[in-house]
Amino acid sequence: MNDRTLVSVVxxxxxxEAAVERAYREIAGLFDTLPDYALELVFTDNHSTDQTFPKLKAIAAVDPRVxxxxxxxxxxxxxxxxxGYQRARGACAIQIDCDLQDPPQLIPHMLDMWRQxxxxVYGVRRKLPDGPAVAALRRGFYAGLNALSEDDLPVNAGEFRLVDACVIAELRKVNDATPYLRGLISAMGFSQVGFPYDREARQAGESKFPLSKMISLALDGLLNHSLIPLRIASMTGLAVGVCTFLLTLFYLTGRLVFGQQWPAGFATTTMLILMGVTLNAMFLGIIGEYLGRIFLQVKGSTTPIVEAELNSAIPSAAVDDGVFCQDRRMQG
Known part of the structure; x- marks a missing residue:
């Protein structure tokens, strides 16, 4: 096994519970056909309330690679x-969702691009199994986030990616209460390349990403990689202030210089007050989102507590600092 390159699949x-056994069989079966690579399969169970953990425990009992x-x-x-990335000990790590909507059969292609x-190496979704409205919203969000972000974020790229041990070493330093990994990894630099693929429909179980979680993920992506919302708040406040000053100057000039008797403007005054209150509430909400993230980070409750860890004492084929990642790519 020492002459084989260890690959961690997260x-x-x-x-x-309806998908973990199939995910294990397909991923393990794929690596059985790759003689140059050894598999480390890392499942992170986010405190499932069904039979997910018992099934994973049974799998780990018979396969020490898990x-x-x-x-x-x-x-x-x-x-x-x-x-999961921080626990990975391979020369590279590949992230794939348990529902296998991202085909494991593309892993050898990703490994070939890594060796280059x-x-x-990240997948770019050519088509999505979602409905037209959801697919359009996803693509619009990716394009908008890339336009607003100070970082160069790939459009239509999800979580299906391979990262070298050099990147894993940097991820081990991250202690973020609200991480957005696809943006975080993209912002690290290094040599990054995408490849197009078609995402398949879920075959077992139900999606764990309802609209509310999609919106939350979108907010994390936007607020973690852009100060544009704060700048919009500042510029809008400045513009409203200038307009208010000019309007006040106009009314004063008309009244004091030209003796204009303006009619009572209850409706206008009410509308302006409501507009001011709305703008204040909206922009205080934006500032509050950033302050909330600062609070969570300063609070220090950013590291998840591990309740149980199985097969954690497998010898590692990776070095700690990730400096010699190019040499490991060329092994095998």
């Missing part, structure tokens, strides 16, 4: 995924 799971990290509570998709010298 699979986040939450109430996926590691299971179960959290003491649900910490959210992104934080559980970050822990790329530290990050």
């Amino acid at each position: 699979v986040p799971a939450f109430n996926e 590691r299971v990290v179960r959290f003491s509570r649900n910490n959210g998709y992104q934080r559980s995924l970050l822990v 010298g790329h530290q990050v």
Whole structure:
């Protein structure tokens, strides 16, 4: 096994009792056909309330390549995924969702691109199994986020990606209460390349990402990688202030210089007051989102508590600092 390159496959799971066994069979079966690579399969169980953990425990009991990290509570998709990357000990790590909407059959292609010298290889969704409205919203969000962000974020890229041990070493330093990994990894630099693929429909279980969680993820992505909302608040406040000053000057000039008797303007005054209150509430909400993230970070409750960890004592084929990642790519 020492002459084989260790690859960590990170699979986040939450109430996926209908999918975990299939995910294990397909991923393990794929690596059985790859003689140059050894598999480390890391499942992160986000405190599932169904039979997900018992099934993972049974799998880990018969296959020492399978590691299971179960959290003491649900910490959210992104934080559980970050822990999975931080636990990975391979020369590279591949993240794939438990529902296998991202086809495992593309993993050999990703490994080939990694061996060519790329530290990050990510899938670009050519089509989505969602309805037209949801698919359009997803694509619009990715395009808008890239336009607003100070970082160069790939459009239509999800979580299906390979990262080199160099990137994993940097992720181990991250202690973020509200991480947005696809943006965080993109902002790190290195050599990153995408490839197009078609995302398949879920075959087992139900989606764990309702509209509310999609909106929350979108907010994390926007607020973690852009100060544009704060700048919009500042510029809008400045513009409203200028307009108010000019309007006041206009009324005073008409009244004092030209003796204009303006009619009572109850409706106008009411509308202006309501507009001011609305703008204040909206922009205080934006500031509050940033302050809330600062509070969570300063509070220090950013590391998920691990309730149980199975098969954690497997010898590692990766070095700690990730400096020699190019050499490891060329092994095997």
